[in-house]
Amino acid sequence: MHGAIDLGARQAAAKKQQERQASAGTSAAPAAPGAPGAGGGGGAYVIDVTDQSFNTDVVERSRTVPVLVDFWAEWCGPCKQLGPILEKLANEAAGKWILAKVDIDANPALAQYMQQMGIRGIPFVAMVVGGQMMPFMNQAAPEPQVRQALDQLMQALVQEGILPEGGLPEGEPVEPVEAGEPQQPQADPMYAEVEQALNAGDLDAAKAAYQRILAQTPQDPDAKRGLAAVELSQRVQALDADAVLRKAAADPGDVQAQIQAADIELVSGRIDEAFDRLVGAVRRTAGDDRDAARKHLLALFDMLPSDDPRVAKARRGLQSALF
Structure with missing residues (x-):
């Protein structure tokens, strides 16, 4: 899961925004949690997700079952090619994972969040497991290729010990179960400093924290990759x-x-x-x-x-x- 995007910060920010709206008396009724078959029109295990329901339908749900998120738009031709393939595979999986579809035109907050993560185009598909989002696909592909890539991803999650062999028994949580929970080898306090900087969107502070880690352990492969990723993000921002x-x-x-x-x-x-x-x-x-x-x-x-x-x-x- 190294390099995955922790959605805990987004969830916390959304919660604070809801609290501010409630205190100001402008809170809207919360969106009903999505359920398999509740929208999407693609079968029993396909759901439509909105700005309001993302935390419940994706982040929280991902703690008990993997969620594949498909960011799409009506004007996106490749999205229309990829979407039905993902829906077919979700229904074949029969609950081993759920497909969540996000129309970025109808959900500007999620579209903006994509841009903040450096995602510059659709289709974009990500797997969310235990509150962590991993990029999966960013272009349309034939069904055999999508099926193979998805199988490889699920096998990798099993090999990493994130999912058990054969999938999850119903109701059993996915590990890690807490957003932001330190993962090995990120138990070091200096990695906590990196995580805090990244959640705050402070790339300069994250870069400095990685550099301090490498000053102490120059061969740390996770720090090397993390520093390279931060520097890449800084270069492409403008x-x-x-x-x-x-x-x-x-x-x-x-x-x-x-x-x-x-x-x-x-x-x-x-x-x-x-x-x-x-x-x-x-x-x-x-x-x-x-x-x-x-x-x-x-x-x-x-x-x-x-x-x-x-x-x-x-x-x-x-x-x-x-x-």
């Missing part, structure tokens, strides 16, 4: 993703444009595309430009575990481009 990608496509020889485009692709989950882009930049260029592309690619490798097959593939591509 970028116009569409403009960057257009510029990179128009001028393959502009190494800085290729570097920025690779950052955009990586934060969007298009990891192979980001790595291939920089390998291509190394192959096409020489001198300082080539060295800049090479160093940036090596820095992006820190975002993933060293044994990730995508890193191994990109390292082979880099060696081929250099020699």
Whole structure:
């Protein structure tokens, strides 16, 4: 679950907002909790989720059953291709996981939250388990590919000990059960400092906390990945993703444009595309430009575990481009 987004902070903020509305006498009636079959039109295990019901229908529900969240919009063609596939698989799973659908046009608070997390486009699908959200898919794909990816994700959750083999008995909570609960090896107080900074949206403080961890334990792989992720978020904050990608496509020889485009692709989950882009930049260029592309690619490798097959593939591509 390292790298997952903890939804506890969002839940706490929403609760405080509700309390302020109640004290001001402007509280609306709470949305009825969603239930399998309560909306979505996609079967017994598909629900529609709103700004008001997200904490109940997704965050709280994820403590007893995994919830796959599909962010979509009526104007999004790929969403219309992916949505029915997810609905079919949810009904086949028969309660082993629930599909929650979020129309971002009808739910501006959730759309804004997506942007704050660095998610820049739809379709976007995430798995929420124990209050933790993990990116899953960001593009449409054929049913066999979606089915395989989902099976691999569920197997990984079992292997990590987050889900038991064969799924959860009815009513049994998912681990971890408390939002924000420290996870190994994040029991260190310095990791609590990182978590606090990230929940507050203070990337500078999170970066400084990771740097302090690495000053004490330079080989800590989680701190290395965390620092790389924070630095990536800082770099892409001020970028116009569409403009960057257009510029990179128009001028393959502009190494800085290729570097920025690779950052955009990586934060969007298009990891192979980001790595291939920089390998291509190394192959096409020489001198300082080539060295800049090479160093940036090596820095992006820190975002993933060293044994990730995508890193191994990109390292082979880099060696081929250099020699």
